Amino acid sequence: MALLEVNQVSKHFGGLVANQEVSFALEQHEMLGLIGPNGAGKTTLFNCIAGFYPVTSGRIIFDGRDITALRDYQTARLGLARTFQIFQASGDLKVLENVMVGSFLRTGSRRKARQTAEGCLDFLGIRAAAGAMMADLPVAAQKRVALATALASDPKLMLLDEVGAGLNKSEIEGLVALLRRIHSERGIALLLTEHVLEMVMALSHRVIVLESGRKIAEGEPAAVVKDPEVIRAYLGDHYIRRRQETKDA
Amino acid sequence: MEAIRNAFDFTDLPRGEMIIAALALLFLLLFPVLPHSSFAMATMIQFLMFSLYGMGWNLIGGYGGQVDLGKAQYVGIGAYTTALLMIRLDVPFWYSLPVGLALAVIWSFIIGYPLFRLKGHYFAIATIATSLVLKDIFEVWNFVGGARGLEIPLKGNLPNWLYLQFKQDYYYFYVLLAMFLVGLIYVNGFRHSRLGFQLRAIKDNENVARSLGIDAHWCKIKAYATATAFVAAVGSFHACYNFNIEPEDVMSLDLSVLIALMAMLGGAGSMWGPIIGAAILVPMKSYLGDWLGGKAGMAGMDLLLYGAIIMFIAAVQPRGVYGIVEALRARRRR
Numbered sequence: 001m002a003l004l005e006v007n008q009v010s011k012h013f014g015g016l017v018a019n020q021e022v023s024f025a026l027e028q029h030e031m032l033g034l035i036g037p038n039g040a041g042k043t044t045l046f047n048c049i050a051g052f053y054p055v056t057s058g059r060i061i062f063d064g065r066d067i068t069a070l071r072d073y074q075t076a077r078l079g080l081a082r083t084f085q086i087f088q089a090s091g092d093l094k095v096l097e098n099v100m101v102g103s104f105l106r107t108g109s110r111r112k113a114r115q116t117a118e119g120c121l122d123f124l125g126i127r128a129a130a131g132a133m134m135a136d137l138p139v140a141a142q143k144r145v146a147l148a149t150a151l152a153s154d155p156k157l158m159l160l161d162e163v164g165a166g167l168n169k170s171e172i173e174g175l176v177a178l179l180r181r182i183h184s185e186r187g188i189a190l191l192l193t194e195h196v197l198e199m200v201m202a203l204s205h206r207v208i209v210l211e212s213g214r215k216i217a218e219g220e221p222a223a224v225v226k227d228p229e230v231i232r233a234y235l236g237d238h239y240i241r242r243r244q245e246t247k248d249a
Numbered sequence: 250m251e252a253i254r255n256a257f258d259f260t261d262l263p264r265g266e267m268i269i270a271a272l273a274l275l276f277l278l279l280f281p282v283l284p285h286s287s288f289a290m291a292t293m294i295q296f297l298m299f300s301l302y303g304m305g306w307n308l309i310g311g312y313g314g315q316v317d318l319g320k321a322q323y324v325g326i327g328a329y330t331t332a333l334l335m336i337r338l339d340v341p342f343w344y345s346l347p348v349g350l351a352l353a354v355i356w357s358f359i360i361g362y363p364l365f366r367l368k369g370h371y372f373a374i375a376t377i378a379t380s381l382v383l384k385d386i387f388e389v390w391n392f393v394g395g396a397r398g399l400e401i402p403l404k405g406n407l408p409n410w411l412y413l414q415f416k417q418d419y420y421y422f423y424v425l426l427a428m429f430l431v432g433l434i435y436v437n438g439f440r441h442s443r444l445g446f447q448l449r450a451i452k453d454n455e456n457v458a459r460s461l462g463i464d465a466h467w468c469k470i471k472a473y474a475t476a477t478a479f480v481a482a483v484g485s486f487h488a489c490y491n492f493n494i495e496p497e498d499v500m501s502l503d504l505s506v507l508i509a510l511m512a513m514l515g516g517a518g519s520m521w522g523p524i525i526g527a528a529i530l531v532p533m534k535s536y537l538g539d540w541l542g543g544k545a546g547m548a549g550m551d552l553l554l555y556g557a558i559i560m561f562i563a564a565v566q567p568r569g570v571y572g573i574v575e576a577l578r579a580r581r582r583r
Binding site for chain 1: 255441443462465
């Protein structure tokens, strides 16, 4: 049985179609990439799955339960942890406290919450920053804190919205290794949207491609990048035509 | 019980703060035996009352970041419950206190549910509105004495612990000091609790908080109800201390604003903030107000002056006096 099933999901904002009848399934322990050009509806789809927006139509099944009508905090309790594209550095909370907010989802005890949080900071290699304020950390470390917080909430599936954005090449390599460990050692499935294609391609078992709110391709990363539909979506019609012409000549 | 251990766990605070707190506590305990004027005693009682109001306000306004300008309605509920039960049914203070608390908490759930659908300024305005509506109702409601309010008669010989009626102010002082310490320990537990963490996360970023499984609406209502309990308890005390309550006194917008201002001046969202704020503003209000109004013949000038001080603090350090202390400490560490 698939861990997450997205069934004919549409999301309209008034007359604007953000997602149109998108369907896909994410298997247990799968790492699935969700790619597409700017404005393809990736973040909207994330928001629908996480219960941040109500869907216009369609159904979403998570871990055997229909979560279509659930709100964001309810899906989180079922084990669906979502990180945000724009991470706002927090004012009041220290790094450890921030991560503890995640672990408090599963326990009411401060001592246990603290233990879990420290474990997650260790796991992500940022234990040394435990006492720092979020705003004082570099972006790459802030992203790790966000991951640690999501991890501390003990999820089955993590929805990672553009975790690679704003990072340099070596930081991205570090992040890829980290996500692999989260997946293999913690047994957590990942659904990631990304602009940085290298990252999705390196991580994902399969890739879904969205364009203008619709799914246009699905499959193994290596196959998907060769799909003419996908190339057209990313690079435009003229690119295909030009390639065709060079081939003809 | 872990909750109790959390409440008495002050180990995460800097040592300097604990030393100052211990000295302040010693001063408070000894204050009645030190030489003092009755005016100074009255000011100290006001200081303790406003510290408690501020601690309550701080739970939702400080840790939760929801600017609440309607706390006076709960002072009123506490005060009126105690006064009415005492006058009409001869109920002692110690029994009317929990009744007042319960009524205030029930009321806070009723209005909290719709109030917390609002955000930011809209929330603040709505809290003012609910408080003023309740005050208006009390002013025309004869059963509760209308605009003239209620007068509590003497109940037997003084000192009367049951009805909290004393001739000397130091009795009131110690009762209030006990409430103050209970309040402080409660706040300390709150800040370590799951609800405390969740509230601070909501203040930081509500969307992120929700994505971590936090029902932000319900969390705010719970914290609001807790804050209410503090304020209503002091309201009950106020009725006994003053013997006389009227809507203009215990439910006015002035009182609501003062409660919020003191906590913000001292430092919203920090444990000591409301106490620092009350320690600065209460003496200033009574001494400066007394001097400017009486001797200098400029009644009302004091309001201008502390308005200016608040503007100054807000411009220099939005996190109040405690924020300045923290900033200095951070600079010294570097």
